[in-house]
Amino acid sequence: MRILVTGGTGFIGSNTCVELMKNGHEVIIVDNLYNSKIDVLEKIENITGQMPRFYQTDILDHDGLESVFKIHSFDAVIHFAGYKAVGESVEKPLLYYRNNIAGSINLYEIMHKYQVKKLVFSSSATVYGDDFEVPFKEEYGLGTTTNPYGTTKKMNEMIISDMGYADPEISSVILRYFNPIGADETGLLGEHPNGIPNNLVPYIAQVVSGQRDYLRVWGDDYDTPDGTGVRDYIHVVDLARAHVKAIEYAAEHIGTEVINIGTGKGYSVLEVLHAYEKACGKEIPYKIMDRRPGDIAVCYADTKKAKELLGFEAEYDIDKMCQDSYRFTQNSI
Numbered sequence: 181m182r183i184l185v186t187g188g189t190g191f192i193g194s195n196t197c198v199e200l201m202k203n204g205h206e207v208i209i210v211d212n213l214y215n216s217k218i219d220v221l222e223k224i225e226n227i228t229g230q231m232p233r234f235y236q237t238d239i240l241d242h243d244g245l246e247s248v249f250k251i252h253s254f255d256a257v258i259h260f261a262g263y264k265a266v267g268e269s270v271e272k273p274l275l276y277y278r279n280n281i282a283g284s285i286n287l288y289e290i291m292h293k294y295q296v297k298k299l300v301f302s303s304s305a306t307v308y309g310d311d312f313e314v315p316f317k318e319e320y321g322l323g324t325t326t327n328p329y330g331t332t333k334k335m336n337e338m339i340i341s342d343m344g345y346a347d348p349e350i351s352s353v354i355l356r357y358f359n360p361i362g363a364d365e366t367g368l369l370g371e372h373p374n375g376i377p378n379n380l381v382p383y384i385a386q387v388v389s390g391q392r393d394y395l396r397v398w399g400d401d402y403d404t405p406d407g408t409g410v411r412d413y414i415h416v417v418d419l420a421r422a423h424v425k426a427i428e429y430a431a432e433h434i435g436t437e438v439i440n441i442g443t444g445k446g447y448s449v450l451e452v453l454h455a456y457e458k459a460c461g462k463e464i465p466y467k468i469m470d471r472r473p474g475d476i477a478v479c480y481a482d483t484k485k486a487k488e489l490l491g492f493e494a495e496y497d498i499d500k501m502c503q504d505s506y507r508f509t510q511n512s513i
């Protein structure tokens with residue numbers, strides 16, 4: 181299939197492009213390079229032997245985005261493009277609503293105009309909020325989000341569902357990611373956050389590379405085995421492979437499906453830290469701090485639907501995730 185990948189030079193987007201190309205799909209990328217670098221294109225070529233077509237455009241630029249649809253007739257779209265920093269979204273809600281909602285509506289309107297009816301959307305487990313018991317199940321629906329970033333994911337899910345009611349020929353698969361970490365095994369496509377990393381593993385990576393003195397552990401008084409927060413970490417290449425399954429499923433079906441993409445297993449902050457120590461062969465200093473506002477204690481996926489509908493199961497464990505993250509970090513120094 182010829183697939184438009186918005187946000188395709190990003191951490192998850194670029195790994196997904198590699199897996200799509202490895203499976204014989206033609207990939208065309210649009211990205212505004214707000215949170216990624218153009219050299220990712222050469223890295224994709226390095227891994228796959230092909231350079232994907234790239235257009236530096238913003239989903240907020242309606243004409244710029246439409247011009248890509250005038251050049252290429254797409255079979256499907258995988259929509260990653262969006263701002264994703266939870267903390268920043270609390271400080272700058274309108275920036276997030278404009279970009280993640282108005283930008284997405286631009287895309288959906290242009291897809292409608294050019295009759296592109298297959299969509300995979302990058303959603304997040306954050307839409308469950310803190311309303312439900314773990315493991316989180318898709319049928320729980322949308323919870324109470326605790327930040328504008330999460331709310332934009334929730335609103336996109338609602339918009340996509342409504343699009344499906346209006347046009348039953350539309351086929352959308354909404355993937356709710358848990359915690360993507362790691363890098364491809366060449367160590368070329370990893371996570372390079374701008375500024376101080378909000379997320380756990382990129383921050384640990386910067387402690388290991390000497391950019392940070394120690395990891396701040398946000399709370400050790402949760403109701404978990406070691407008191408620290410538990411999350412469902414999934415290798416970014418496993419997540420990328422799930423997108424290949426999802427877009428191929430969308431090509432064969434109609435309607436809207438919501439699917440969790442996780443491992444179904446939770447790891448605590450300290451378990452991840454010790455796995456990273458094993459991967460890098462160094463002790464990683466940390467300090468226990470107060471809880472981070474908005475954090476929940478435990479979050480992990482029910483993965484039955486991904487297995488039943490997509491035939492998807494995560495392959496890689498936390499050690500592989502940390503090994504591949506560390507290799508990327510070493511390559512980036």
Ligand code: WQD
Nearest residue numbers: 264304306359378379380383396397398409410411449475
């Ligand atoms: C994981 C655990 C922290 C940093 C968020 C978004 C989600 C998705 C993934 C985009 C928690 C602890 C973290 C640190 C720490 N984002 N931690 N010290 O909050 O589960 O999910 O990122 O798609 O939508 O909500 O991920 O990596 O920030 O935190 O102790 O420096 O690590 O308290 O328990 P989170 P995270």
